[in-house]
Amino acid sequence: MNSSIIIFPGSNCDRDMDVALKKFGFKNKMIWHNDTELPKSDLVVLPGGFSYGDYLRCGSMASKSKIIESIIKFAKSGGLLMGVCNGFQILTETELLPGALLPNKYSKFICKNVFVKINNTENNYFKNIKKNILELHIAHNEGNFFCSSDQMKNINDNNQIALTYCNKDGETDDNSNPNGAINNIAGLFNKQKNILGMMPHPERMIDTYLSGDDGSIFFQNLITNLK
Amino acid sequence: MKISAIVTLKKDVLDPQGKVVHQALNGMGFNNVKEVRQGKYFEIDIDEKDKKKAEEKAEDMCKKLLANLVIEDYKIIESQ
Numbered sequence: 195m196n197s198s199i200i201i202f203p204g205s206n207c208d209r210d211m212d213v214a215l216k217k218f219g220f221k222n223k224m225i226w227h228n229d230t231e232l233p234k235s236d237l238v239v240l241p242g243g244f245s246y247g248d249y250l251r252c253g254s255m256a257s258k259s260k261i262i263e264s265i266i267k268f269a270k271s272g273g274l275l276m277g278v279c280n281g282f283q284i285l286t287e288t289e290l291l292p293g294a295l296l297p298n299k300y301s302k303f304i305c306k307n308v309f310v311k312i313n314n315t316e317n318n319y320f321k322n323i324k325k326n327i328l329e330l331h332i333a334h335n336e337g338n339f340f341c342s343s344d345q346m347k348n349i350n351d352n353n354q355i356a357l358t359y360c361n362k363d364g365e366t367d368d369n370s371n372p373n374g375a376i377n378n379i380a381g382l383f384n385k386q387k388n389i390l391g392m393m394p395h396p397e398r399m400i401d402t403y404l405s406g407d408d409g410s411i412f413f414q415n416l417i418t419n420l421k
Numbered sequence: 422m423k424i425s426a427i428v429t430l431k432k433d434v435l436d437p438q439g440k441v442v443h444q445a446l447n448g449m450g451f452n453n454v455k456e457v458r459q460g461k462y463f464e465i466d467i468d469e470k471d472k473k474k475a476e477e478k479a480e481d482m483c484k485k486l487l488a489n490l491v492i493e494d495y496k497i498i499e500s501q
Binding site (some may be wrong): 250252256286287293296299300319338340341342345374 | 441489
């Protein structure tokens with residue numbers, strides 16, 4: 195399986211993602227944002243970080259990069275495109291995913307482990323995954339998912355919610371919502387479910403001794419689904 | 422021609438920065454402040470003499486980059 199990670203100026207989770215993808219069997223290539231062509235890929239990843247220093251709005255400048263046209267073409271033809279953290283923000287700024295990521299409700303940068311519930315397994319990312327609650331890491335200042343009521347209706351009608359913040363028992367409530375996101379949304383699909391944006395970092399949870407294993411479960415399942 | 426534009430958060434969008442500024446103003450003794458909303462101000466110098474054309478260009482910039490219309494509104498406030 196071939197994957198590509200796009201590097202923007204200010205990306206800082208690109209190499210962690212590279213380690214994670216290779217660990218689970220992807221042949222990964224790092225692609226500079228100024229390139230115009232994507233190599234043949236089964237998965238394209240927009241990594242976390244602070245592209246362009248988060249100037250103007252998080253992800254706004256990166257969404258106008260040269261490589262984005264190829265990425266939109268790739269995603270529109272059904273290619274698997276995943277954005278993590280700043281990658282999720284870039285996906286909403288390109289309008290490949292609906293809504294926007296606002297500053298956290300309590301004006302704080304949040305860096306901690308959270309639990310997220312998988313809401314939809316009829317897709318290549320989560321099909322047959324052996325756990326439905328994952329413990330993953332978040333680190334963001336703008337993760338408060340917001341959308342209009344019309345967009346929310348479409349999201350619900352098309353079953354686009356991928357992940358919701360929850361407690362360890364899987365209960366989704368205000369106490370388990372770290373940033374004020376509407377309906378505790380932590381991750382979102384497009385209508386076709388080939389594009390996934392999420393605030394949590396699965397690439398930070400691939401080592402039992404350093405962090406945890408729930409990222410490993412995610413990546414192992416993903417590559418198995420793609421084979 | 423210089424165009425000035427402001428970008429503000431839509432009314433129903435939470436503005437934590439504005440809220441903190443409001444609290445700080447209260448702490449300084451400005452007790453009659455009802456609400457503070459924070460926005461962005463842009464000065465764009467366009468090489469264009471025709472006012473209408475320059476404003477159209479600035480509006481296009483607002484729509485495509487300067488504002489995110491899901492959460493923000495924009496307004497061209499001055500051209501000179």
